[in-house]
Amino acid sequence: xxxxxxxxxxxxxxxxxxxxxxxxxxxxxxxxxxxxxxxxxxxxxxxxxxxxxxxxxxxxxxxxxxxxxxxxxxxxxxxxxxxxxxxxxxxxxxxxxxxxxxxxxxxxxxxxxxxxxxxxxxxxxxxxxxxxxxxxxxxxxxxxxxxxxxx
Amino acid sequence: xxxxxxxxxxxxxxxxxxxxxxxxxxxxxxxxxxxxxxxxxxxxxxxxxxxxxxxxxxxxxxxxxxxxxxxxxxxxxxxxxxxxxxxxxxxxxxxxxxxxxxxxxxxxxxxxxxxxxxxxxxxxxxxxxxxxxxxxxxxxxxxxxxxxxxxxxxxxxxxxxxxxxxxxxxxxxxxxxxxxxxxxxxxxxxxxxxxxxxxxxxxxxxxxxxxxxxxxxxxxxxxxxxxxxxxxxxxxxxxxxxxxxxxxxxxxxxxxxxxxxxxxxxxxxxxxxxxxxxxxxxxxxxxxxxxxxxxxxxxxxxxxxxxxxxxxxxxxxxxxxxxxxxxxxxxxxxxxxxxxxxxxxxxxxxxxxxxxxxxxxxxxxxxxxxxxxxxxxxxxxxxxxxxxxxxxxxxxxxxx
Numbered sequence: 001x002x003x004x005x006x007x008x009x010x011x012x013x014x015x016x017x018x019x020x021x022x023x024x025x026x027x028x029x030x031x032x033x034x035x036x037x038x039x040x041x042x043x044x045x046x047x048x049x050x051x052x053x054x055x056x057x058x059x060x061x062x063x064x065x066x067x068x069x070x071x072x073x074x075x076x077x078x079x080x081x082x083x084x085x086x087x088x089x090x091x092x093x094x095x096x097x098x099x100x101x102x103x104x105x106x107x108x109x110x111x112x113x114x115x116x117x118x119x120x121x122x123x124x125x126x127x128x129x130x131x132x133x134x135x136x137x138x139x140x141x142x143x144x145x146x147x148x149x150x151x
Numbered sequence: 152x153x154x155x156x157x158x159x160x161x162x163x164x165x166x167x168x169x170x171x172x173x174x175x176x177x178x179x180x181x182x183x184x185x186x187x188x189x190x191x192x193x194x195x196x197x198x199x200x201x202x203x204x205x206x207x208x209x210x211x212x213x214x215x216x217x218x219x220x221x222x223x224x225x226x227x228x229x230x231x232x233x234x235x236x237x238x239x240x241x242x243x244x245x246x247x248x249x250x251x252x253x254x255x256x257x258x259x260x261x262x263x264x265x266x267x268x269x270x271x272x273x274x275x276x277x278x279x280x281x282x283x284x285x286x287x288x289x290x291x292x293x294x295x296x297x298x299x300x301x302x303x304x305x306x307x308x309x310x311x312x313x314x315x316x317x318x319x320x321x322x323x324x325x326x327x328x329x330x331x332x333x334x335x336x337x338x339x340x341x342x343x344x345x346x347x348x349x350x351x352x353x354x355x356x357x358x359x360x361x362x363x364x365x366x367x368x369x370x371x372x373x374x375x376x377x378x379x380x381x382x383x384x385x386x387x388x389x390x391x392x393x394x395x396x397x398x399x400x401x402x403x404x405x406x407x408x409x410x411x412x413x414x415x416x417x418x419x420x421x422x423x424x425x426x427x428x429x430x431x432x433x434x435x436x437x438x439x440x441x442x443x444x445x446x447x448x449x450x451x452x453x454x455x456x457x458x459x460x461x462x463x464x465x466x467x468x469x470x471x472x473x474x475x476x477x478x479x480x481x482x483x484x485x486x487x488x489x490x491x492x493x494x495x496x497x498x499x500x501x502x503x504x505x506x507x508x509x510x511x512x513x514x515x516x517x518x519x520x521x522x523x524x525x526x527x528x529x530x531x532x533x534x535x536x537x538x539x540x541x542x543x544x545x546x547x548x549x550x551x
Contacts, residue, residue, distance in 0.1 A: 016296035050294070079313035079416060082362035083299055089281045091299040099299060099361075101309050101416075109413060111305075113298045123363045126316045144297060 005073075005148075006034060007115075008136045015090035018142060023051045026068045031143040034134045037068040038106055047071070049108035073132040074150075075104040080120060102130055102147055116148035155399065155431035159551030161251050162387040162394040164261075165193025165380035166506050170341050170494055173374040174272045182222035182267035185376035193380045194391035195261060200380070202259035203230040204250055206242035206266030208497060208530060222265060231258065239530015240445050240490075240497040242266050243379075244543030248400055250381050260382060266499045267376035274372050301361065303447065304369070306539070308361040311450035313416040315363060317465070322363050324468030325449040326354035329367050329491055331477035332446070336488025338478065338516035343371055344492040368449040370490035377499040379506065384551045395509045398434070398523070399546040401427030406540045419451070419529060420542040421458035428544040432523075436460055439546075440521045441483040441508055443501025445529040446490045447539075452476075455527060456484070478516070486516050498528030498543065509549050522549045 020028045027050075030037035038047045041054040042065050048054070053063045080100035086092045098114040115133055120126065129151040135144040167188025169181045182205075190197060203223045223233050232253070236246045243264065250262040295305070314320050333349040336342035349367065357367040387394035403420030429435065436459060444455045453467040461482055462470040470476075476484035487493040487504035494500060505524040507513045513521075528543035 015299075018297045019293055078413070079309045079316060081305060081308040081312055081364070082359070083301065083305070084359045084362060086299070087301040087304065088296070088299070094299065096362075097299055099305055101313075103413070111295055111298075111300065111309075123312050124316050124319075126312075146298070 005131060006134045006136060008138065010137075010139055013137060013140045016088065017140070018144070020142070027051075028142060030068065030070070031134060031145055032136075034143070035070040036073045036132050036145060038071045038104065038108060039063075039066055040069045040106075041066050047104070047106035047108055049104070049110055072105050075102045075110075075130055075147075077101070077120065077126045077128050077130060077149075078103040078109055079126060080114070080123075082123075100130075100147060110145075112144070112146050114149065115146045118149035120149075154433035157251075158398045158431050158433065159396045159548070160384055161247075161254060161381060161397045162384050162551070163379050163397070163506055163547070164382055164387050164390045164392055164394055165189040165191070165195065166503060167192060167376075167378045168341070168503055169267075169376045171343070171375065172271055173269060174275065176269075178267050178269045179222050179225050181269070181374070181376040182265050182378075183226040185267065185378040186222055186226050186228070186263050186265045189263060189265070189378040189380050192392055193261070195380065197227055198229050199261050200228045200263045201231050202250065202253050202262040203228055203233045204246045204262060204264040205233065205235045206237045206246045206264055206497070206499065207235050208237055208239050208242065222267070228263065230263075237266070237497070238541055239539055240447060241528035241530045241541045241543045242497040243499050243502040243526070244400060244402070244528045244545050245541075247381060247397065247545065248402075251397070254381065254383060260386060262381045263378055264381060265376060265378035266496055268496060269374050270372045270495070271374045303539075304361045304364070307448040307450065308364045310416050310454070311363050311368070311448065314450055314453065317417055318468070319465075320450075320453065320468040322365070323351055323355065324472045325363070325368055325453065326351045326365075327468075327471040327474075328446075328449040328452045328476070329354050331471065331474065331480070332485045332489045332491045334477050335483075335486045335516055336492035338514070339487050339493060340514070342488040342493040343373065344488060364448065367491075370447045371492070371495045373494040373496060375494050375496055377496050377503045379502070393510045393549075394551075395506050396548050396551045397545070398548045399428040399431030399544075401425060401429070401431070401544045403542045404540045405542070417454065419454050419458050420540070421455060421544070424527075424542050424544040425459060428525075428546050432546040432548070434523060434546065438523050439482075439525050441486055441505075441518045441524050443486070443489070443504050443524065443526045444484055445498055445501065445527045446485055447495075447529065449491070451529060452484065452489075483518050486513065486518065497530070498526060501526040501528075502545070505545075505547050509547055524548070
């Protein structure tokens with residue numbers, strides 16, 4: 001990658017904290033190691049995010065036939081919106097922000113904000129290739145994944 | 152087409168509506184008042200009501216399911232059971248389906264179903280603390296608030312954006328939905344936006360909240376309550392009000408078929424719901440005289456117009472821009488003004504209007520010879536990264 005895909009922010013976190021629970025704690029731990037984990041079926045190779053039972057065949061109890069594996073960290077813009085108002089005051093300084101649904105190369109959709117210099121021209125302008133950027137918040141103990149247009 | 156044996160077996164016999172801002176009243180008081188009005192409208196008394204259902208959007212908000220403020224105590228009903236039912240905006244449809252089983256087994260003669268909100272009043276309080284709208288903290292299992300996800304506003308604007316990008320739909324075409332519904336609202340004195348006409352230019356000039364959505368693409372934040380009484384068609388005959396018969400109901404979930412293939416960003420789970428409801432009622436699309444589509448945002452109306460087959464997929468924009476859903480159009484849609492211009496009480500907004508249309512009580516906006524109406528609901532928990540799963544379809548009619 002031409003630019004660093006890690007950003008470190010030490011400022012106090014004034015936004016809602018992520019909900020880290022039994023189903024996604026491994027995913028959030030992976031982000032801290034700068035890996036974007038997806039939930040993959042060992043039988044048929046289909047990838048899911050968030051965690052789910054494989055939809056293609058029978059599963060072992062608690063989807064034990066599946067595992068978290070690193071994704072490539074690339075995908076394309078499936079749809080996006082531009083938030084011009086902050087429903088939570090913690091986002092006022094970022095307005096307007098581009099909030100995108102990213103279709104990962106492995107298939108699942110994941111949402112986050114676009115960072116970097118490039119932005120879609122208008123709401124019809126989708127399909128751009130993106131890569132994940134890891135925003136580390138060492139004082140808070142979590143890493144937020146964001147995306148950057150690379151083509 | 153032959154009807155299902157259940158079609159026309161149950162009827163709505165009373166309606167109570169409390170509309171408009173209620174800053175000085177509790178949710179349970181407006182709930183009880185709507186129920187009282189419904190009972191009075193049916194020509195019944197409180198002791199006749201043996202079952203009560205509180206219609207709440209428990210799935211999405213989470214916090215609304217559990218706290219104790221049963222309107223039945225406040226009103227003094229002699230109900231044998233009270234339960235909370237609903238999911239997102241799918242309230243009336245689910246509540247009716249469950250209540251009918253109590254009636255069917257002789258547990259209840261008359262069930263009072265009621266939904267109430269004080270969202271507008273709460274939003275005013277929230278505003279004083281620097282928040283806008285219904286700001287909640289991130290719920291367990293949810294994703295995105297930490298990057299500015301605004302739940303329904305964010306997710307539904309993606310759906311509109313996706314439809315625009317895939318089918319070439321324009322913001323002006325979405326605006327035509329808002330304008331059409333505003334025209335209907337201007338025929339409805341109970342509507343919040345009554346007396347406030349709107350043009351496409353007004354829509355285009357209104358603030359962009361989450362582009363492509365302008366504020367005028369979004370539903371209202373309301374106070375109010377709607378209650379209705381459900382009983383058997385047999386009992387309905389002896390009551391003072393005109394019975395509105397339940398001809399069919401159907402349900403679908405996008406999670407069952409279109410979640411992983413990502414179709415749910417331009418479609419609703421209409422297919423199974425339509426098949427069930429139309430099949431029970433023994434009707435076709437052309438038999439429907441007016442429609443109350445769930446309209447949390449403009450594009451949901453567009454999706455449903457296409458998914459029900461009023462036009463082909465992707466052609467909804469041109470269909471609404473030609474005025475087909477507006478007063479005088481080919482199919483009257485959201486004739487009260489809907490969630491966009493009347494008030495937001497989930498699918499109870501549409502249900503109340505459907506009852507009035509069938510009864511011939513819709514005033515200036517009354518559809519001539521209105522015999523069969525369709526009401527839809529939509530909603531549910533927004534599983535990351537964004538999905539309102541359920542779709543409900545209820546067919547009501549003037550004849551059993």
